[in-house]
Amino acid sequence: MRLVSSILLVASCSFAHGGEQHNWQHALSYFGEFKYPEGFAHFDYVNPDAPKGGRLVRAIAAYNSFTPFIAKGISAPGVSVIGSTVMYDSLMWPSGDEVGVYYGNLAEKMAVSDDATQIRIRLRPQARWHDGVPVTARDIKFTFEHIKANAFPGVQAAYASITQIDVVSKREVLFTYAYPVNLNAMMALGKVAMMPEHYWRTRDTSKTTIEPPLSSGPYRIGKFEIGKYVEFERVPDYWGYSIGLHRGRHNLDTIRYEVYRDATVSREALRKGLLDYYDEPSAAQWVTGYDFENLENGLLIKDLHEFKQYVGIVSALGFNLTRPRFQDVRVREALSLAFEFDWVNRILEYGVYQKPRSFFHDSFLAAVGLPSDDELALLEPFRPALPARLFNEAPFAASTHSQLSSRDALVRAQALLQEAGWSMQDNQLVNSAGEDFAIEFLVNTHVWQRILLPYTDRLQRLGIATSIRLVEAAQYANLRRNNKSDAVIGSLAISFPPNQELPAYFASRSYGSANFVRLSSPIVDALLEEVMSAPTRRALIAASHALDRVLYWQFYYIPIRALEANRVVVWDKYGRPAVQGRYRTAFPDAWWWDEAKAARVAAALGRR
Numbered sequence: 039m040r041l042v043s044s045i046l047l048v049a050s051c052s053f054a055h056g057g058e059q060h061n062w063q064h065a066l067s068y069f070g071e072f073k074y075p076e077g078f079a080h081f082d083y084v085n086p087d088a089p090k091g092g093r094l095v096r097a098i099a100a101y102n103s104f105t106p107f108i109a110k111g112i113s114a115p116g117v118s119v120i121g122s123t124v125m126y127d128s129l130m131w132p133s134g135d136e137v138g139v140y141y142g143n144l145a146e147k148m149a150v151s152d153d154a155t156q157i158r159i160r161l162r163p164q165a166r167w168h169d170g171v172p173v174t175a176r177d178i179k180f181t182f183e184h185i186k187a188n189a190f191p192g193v194q195a196a197y198a199s200i201t202q203i204d205v206v207s208k209r210e211v212l213f214t215y216a217y218p219v220n221l222n223a224m225m226a227l228g229k230v231a232m233m234p235e236h237y238w239r240t241r242d243t244s245k246t247t248i249e250p251p252l253s254s255g256p257y258r259i260g261k262f263e264i265g266k267y268v269e270f271e272r273v274p275d276y277w278g279y280s281i282g283l284h285r286g287r288h289n290l291d292t293i294r295y296e297v298y299r300d301a302t303v304s305r306e307a308l309r310k311g312l313l314d315y316y317d318e319p320s321a322a323q324w325v326t327g328y329d330f331e332n333l334e335n336g337l338l339i340k341d342l343h344e345f346k347q348y349v350g351i352v353s354a355l356g357f358n359l360t361r362p363r364f365q366d367v368r369v370r371e372a373l374s375l376a377f378e379f380d381w382v383n384r385i386l387e388y389g390v391y392q393k394p395r396s397f398f399h400d401s402f403l404a405a406v407g408l409p410s411d412d413e414l415a416l417l418e419p420f421r422p423a424l425p426a427r428l429f430n431e432a433p434f435a436a437s438t439h440s441q442l443s444s445r446d447a448l449v450r451a452q453a454l455l456q457e458a459g460w461s462m463q464d465n466q467l468v469n470s471a472g473e474d475f476a477i478e479f480l481v482n483t484h485v486w487q488r489i490l491l492p493y494t495d496r497l498q499r500l501g502i503a504t505s506i507r508l509v510e511a512a513q514y515a516n517l518r519r520n521n522k523s524d525a526v527i528g529s530l531a532i533s534f535p536p537n538q539e540l541p542a543y544f545a546s547r548s549y550g551s552a553n554f555v556r557l558s559s560p561i562v563d564a565l566l567e568e569v570m571s572a573p574t575r576r577a578l579i580a581a582s583h584a585l586d587r588v589l590y591w592q593f594y595y596i597p598i599r600a601l602e603a604n605r606v607v608v609w610d611k612y613g614r615p616a617v618q619g620r621y622r623t624a625f626p627d628a629w630w631w632d633e634a635k636a637a638r639v640a641a642a643l644g645r646r
Contacts, residue, residue, distance in 0.1 A: 092631020130228025134619025192552025
């Protein structure tokens with residue numbers, strides 16, 4: 039194993055501007071550690087001899103487009119490369135048993151400039167689209183230009199620091215950044231599905247399409263029917279099987295997604311064997327809702343799938359900061375005090391969930407105690423605009439804010455609303471102009487409707503008029519995208535170490551569904567830059583802790599659920615690797631079809 043500091047790593051794979059000598063690397067590592075050498079045979083957490091065959095059926099809520107990265111429609115599940123490679127390849131792929139390490143996928147080699155403003159990427163000569171055309175530097179440039187022109191604002195913000203993309207040769211592309219960035223920012227290039235320029239040049243990339251597009255990944259679109267299902271079929275001659283990164287992965291012949299708009303119907307489909315795998319979003323159903331006869335005989339398995347490459351908060355309630363009534367921090371704190379996590383978790387969720395302790399929950403980037411000297415150096419310039427509590431009180435569970443009793447929390451919330459200029463008239467909270475305080479919560483599942491109902495009861499005790507609007511998936515996506523809601527629940531899951539999703543969630547330049555509260559703060563922007571450009575572990579910790587404190591004490595969000603292992607229910611038809619990657623689940627990439635197990639399940643379900 040090679041162990042070097044992250045600064046030395048930058049130097050070791052660097053090139054000077056204008057120079058011809060390049061010190062190429064087969065991977066990038068934020069913390070300077072590589073486990074796997076160049077040309078490695080396979081990851082340790084896969085079965086390199088796994089058989090090919092079989093199928094997997096999962097559920098999705100909706101899809102209506104195969105065009106990647108556009109701010110319209112609902113993408114089919116195989117379009118992204120985050121989490122699993124299906125239709126497309128990315129430049130790099132993350133290691134499942136290392137933190138902050140990306141190995142070259144389409145990229146054969148990578149080199150970073152001395153001043154950390156450029157990264158040069160050489161593509162693998164064997165990389166091919168499914169029509170046999172080689173993947174070229176023009177495809178890479180085209181993809182990022184498409185993102186800049188057509189992607190969701192949050193995705194555009196994530197790559198806004200890239201100022202220029204040059205096609206150096208057929209197999210080499212050069213990315214230039216507006217300012218020095220760390221390796222983690224460059225590794226974000228590995229989260230993008232590359233698109234074939236020669237296919238899309240004659241098509242409108244700004245519009246949705248249901249024409250199956252040309253792709254390069256281990257699967258291609260097979261049968262599909264909009265509103266019902268989509269199948270991805272394995273490509274037997276996929277170019278990636280020639281490199282160790284893909285050996286032992288992509289074993290299932292067919293991955294099918296069935297459209298189910300209702301969780302109850304999805305669970306019934308699972309029980310009948312129409313689904314093979316189901317992510318269970320309800321704690322109540324997880325504890326009480328399954329057929330224990332099948333669980334006891336081992337045919338149906340309840341499992342926890344770890345995904346430690348992400349940390350933080352998977353579900354947070356956010357209020358639209360473009361609405362004047364949510365712009366006062368006292369109002370936001372009052373709304374936060376009214377939410378009773380402990381009661382909801384105990385009564386509605388069977389005590390299943392951990393209380394979120396940070397926006398970087400379950401990592402060393404979570405702020406604890408009082409600010410360190412390194413943090414203070416970042417926070418002091420903003421002291422006049424920040425609450426004193428940020429400097430002299432611990433955040434999250436250790437704060438006096440979170441330790442108030444249920445009744446005292448409402449009393450304090452009422453006082454804060456009064457301080458902010460709201461008063462009670464005929465049991466309704468109004469401002470000096472006589473306008474009612476009202477909140478409409480936008481949701482797309484009954485799960486969140488159920489969680490919000492006790493919260494709305496407490497808000498109504500404060501005189502706030504509330505309603506919960508339940509809409510179907512496509513309408514929900516459009517309303518969120520177009521800023522047509524008072525309050526929504528969104529994800530703030532963060533790569534570990536943090537990557538380009540941070541500016542997508544929190545930067546002023548980011549608009550759309552990622553920045554679902556429409557946060558725009560010069561303090562947050564400045565701290566984001568510190569996180570994204572941190573050259574060392576110490577600098578990253580200080581910047582992340584400082585950002586964590588600001589997000590908490592400004593009460594932009596109400597954390598609901600920390601990112602934990604996915605709770606899944608699966609029919610026991612599949613083989614799994616003996617060794618599991620600590621930072622990635624093996625599902626579905628490294629699972630394989632087990633004929634004997636599948637026959638047992640089929641017999642039990644009456645399908646002999």
